[in-house]
Amino acid sequence: MRNTYDLRHTDMPTADPERPTLEFLARHNGWLVLVSLALTVGIWSLVIDWGDLPAFLLPAPRAVWQKFMQMLLDGTLLRHAWVTLYEVLLGLLAGSLVATSLGYALSKSPLLEKVLSPYLVANQAVPTVAIAPLLIIWFGPGVFSKVLICALIVFFPVMVNTIIGFRAVSANLYDLMRSMRATRAQTLRLLELPAALPVLFGGLRIGAALSVIGAVVGEFVGSDKGLGFLINVGRGQYDTALVFVSIITLILMALSLYGLAMLAEKRTTRWKAADRG
Amino acid sequence: MTDGFLEIQRLGMSFRDNKGHLEVLRDVSFSLGQEEFLCVLGPSGSGKSTLLRLIAGLLKPSEGQINFFGCECQPRVGLVFQYANLMPWRTVRQNIALPLELQQVPAPEIEKRVDAMIELVGLTEFSHSWPSELSGGMAQRVAIARAFIQEPDLLLLDEPFGALDALTRERMGAELLNIWQGQRIPVVMVTHSISEALLLSDRVLVFTRRPGQITQDVAVNFPRPRMEELRYSAAFQQMERSLRDSLRETVN
Ligand SMILES: Nc1ncnc2c1ncn2[C@@H]1O[C@H](COP(=O)(O)OP(=O)(O)OP(=O)(O)O)[C@@H](O)[C@H]1O
Numbered sequence: 234m235r236n237t238y239d240l241r242h243t244d245m246p247t248a249d250p251e252r253p254t255l256e257f258l259a260r261h262n263g264w265l266v267l268v269s270l271a272l273t274v275g276i277w278s279l280v281i282d283w284g285d286l287p288a289f290l291l292p293a294p295r296a297v298w299q300k301f302m303q304m305l306l307d308g309t310l311l312r313h314a315w316v317t318l319y320e321v322l323l324g325l326l327a328g329s330l331v332a333t334s335l336g337y338a339l340s341k342s343p344l345l346e347k348v349l350s351p352y353l354v355a356n357q358a359v360p361t362v363a364i365a366p367l368l369i370i371w372f373g374p375g376v377f378s379k380v381l382i383c384a385l386i387v388f389f390p391v392m393v394n395t396i397i398g399f400r401a402v403s404a405n406l407y408d409l410m411r412s413m414r415a416t417r418a419q420t421l422r423l424l425e426l427p428a429a430l431p432v433l434f435g436g437l438r439i440g441a442a443l444s445v446i447g448a449v450v451g452e453f454v455g456s457d458k459g460l461g462f463l464i465n466v467g468r469g470q471y472d473t474a475l476v477f478v479s480i481i482t483l484i485l486m487a488l489s490l491y492g493l494a495m496l497a498e499k500r501t502t503r504w505k506a507a508d509r510g
Numbered sequence: 511m512t513d514g515f516l517e518i519q520r521l522g523m524s525f526r527d528n529k530g531h532l533e534v535l536r537d538v539s540f541s542l543g544q545e546e547f548l549c550v551l552g553p554s555g556s557g558k559s560t561l562l563r564l565i566a567g568l569l570k571p572s573e574g575q576i577n578f579f580g581c582e583c584q585p586r587v588g589l590v591f592q593y594a595n596l597m598p599w600r601t602v603r604q605n606i607a608l609p610l611e612l613q614q615v616p617a618p619e620i621e622k623r624v625d626a627m628i629e630l631v632g633l634t635e636f637s638h639s640w641p642s643e644l645s646g647g648m649a650q651r652v653a654i655a656r657a658f659i660q661e662p663d664l665l666l667l668d669e670p671f672g673a674l675d676a677l678t679r680e681r682m683g684a685e686l687l688n689i690w691q692g693q694r695i696p697v698v699m700v701t702h703s704i705s706e707a708l709l710l711s712d713r714v715l716v717f718t719r720r721p722g723q724i725t726q727d728v729a730v731n732f733p734r735p736r737m738e739e740l741r742y743s744a745a746f747q748q749m750e751r752s753l754r755d756s757l758r759e760t761v762n
């Protein structure tokens with residue numbers, strides 16, 4: 234399980250694993266990204282040609298591309314990618330739903346927060362990666378255990394953001410709503426949710442990136458489908474082209490999810506743009 | 511002014527904090543007429559904002575009673591604070607429409623009433639602006655429009671022009687008076703400006719230092735509609751001076 238160890242090492246979910254590099258990418262012009270990609274592939278080819286590396290260490294870009302097309306055409310890639318995406322999305326959804334409802338309750342009740350905080354800290358302190366094998370044993374190698382791992386890994390950052398978001402709602406606006414005799418539901422819909430939305434989306438964005446990690450970790454530990462499974466297979470057969478194709482697909486998936494969350498955030502917080510101007 | 515709207519009897523308010531308790535208001539009694547514009551003056555910390563929050567039902571009094579004639583329940587109040595307190599994620603017109611949305615007024619009627627109100631406060635051009643794009647005076651106009659549009663039973667203003675420059679402040683006072691002439695509802699307004707109080711109100715209450723008590727209850731009988739020129743009349747300046755003197759006494 235060297236792979237999982239590495240993952241845990243670099244991607245420990247913390248309360249605020251903001252990823253400035255991704256934002257940097259998104260904010261810069263598309264052509265700049267293309268140029269840098271072209272450069273990377275160019276250097277990669279040169280290393281292959283001059284370095285005389287065996288293919289099982291570093292496959293040529295051409296070989297990766299051929300592998301990619303072959304897997305795309307025979308349907309394996311999409312079949313496995315779909316499984317992973319399915320786990321990622323379902324885990325993200327379940328984890329975020331529980332995290333936002335619990336976070337809302339906690340933001341309202343300091344007492345509840347005190348009672349639950351040992352468990353919440355435990356959830357954060359124990360790397361989900363470490364209990365993934367247990368979950369696989371308990372719930373089997375199917376999709377459900379992966380969804381559970383994703384949900385667990387997504388839970389904490391989304392909940393923390395939810396609490397921060399709801400706690401930050403202006404006391405004066407609460408007074409205003411009360412003076413107009415707003416009901417609880419109206420206060421939630423017209424004040425609390427819109428006020429907390431930017432922070433909630435921030436949590437969702439982080440959660441999306443973490444959920445991909447969760448799914449891959451789960452698939453490493455035990456599965457018979459998904460991109461993480463493909464990487465494991467590739468490793469076993471020294472088929473580095475297969476590993477590369479899987480990794481690149483994972484990156485694309487994580488980037489699109491992150492981008493989608495960011496787009497949603499932008500759309501719902503247009504007023505923030507005016508704030509800065 | 512014979513019809514009563516609100517009666518406050520022996521109102522007292524204390525806050526409990528970690529260091530014991532803080533008495534903020536003591537034995538405050540007064541009543542407010544159906545169409546009366548009441549101003550409250552007093553030193554900082556004398557419990558003026560607390561009084562408004564008590565009347566608005568945002569706080570429960572420690573002692574005494576607040577009674578509204580004619581309605582059993584809490585009346586609907588329009589609240590305006592020193593800072594506009596707008597929702598930054600709503601445009602100007604959406605902010606003004608908020609109270610009507612809460613009352614579930616049908617959308618076409620909301621549109622109509624918001625249009626009329628925006629025109630009244632002179633913000634038609636800024637109808638679709640975000641609050642962050644407004645100046646302080648414009649934002650405060652939105653807050654006033656939002657308070658008036660729901661046709662509240664009572665208007666509570668807490669230093670509504672306190673953050674504005676002197677000229678804007680005078681103009682806003684005149685505009686407030688103008689809107690109020692069209693919608694004669696009872697008003698309680700906290701202010702630190704004596705001349706503003708005299709220009710706008712029918713009656714001025716002066717509070718002492720904490721714990722706030724009423725030391726003076728002064729009727730302001732200048733005929734309405736009042737014009738800016740009133741400031742320069744001898745009677746006005748006479749009253750202004752005597753109020754300033756008594757306010758100075760409460761501070762010392
Ligand atoms: N919720 C609260 N809990 C504890 N103390 C409070 C609370 N609200 C107000 N106070 C205290 O009550 C006192 C009176 O406050 P209040 O805001 O009513 O004064 P004010 O007359 O409006 O003053 P200012 O002119 O500065 O606005 C202050 O000392 C304040 O710290």
Ligand SMILES: [Mg+2]
Pocket residue numbers: 558559560668
């Ligand atoms: Mg105050």
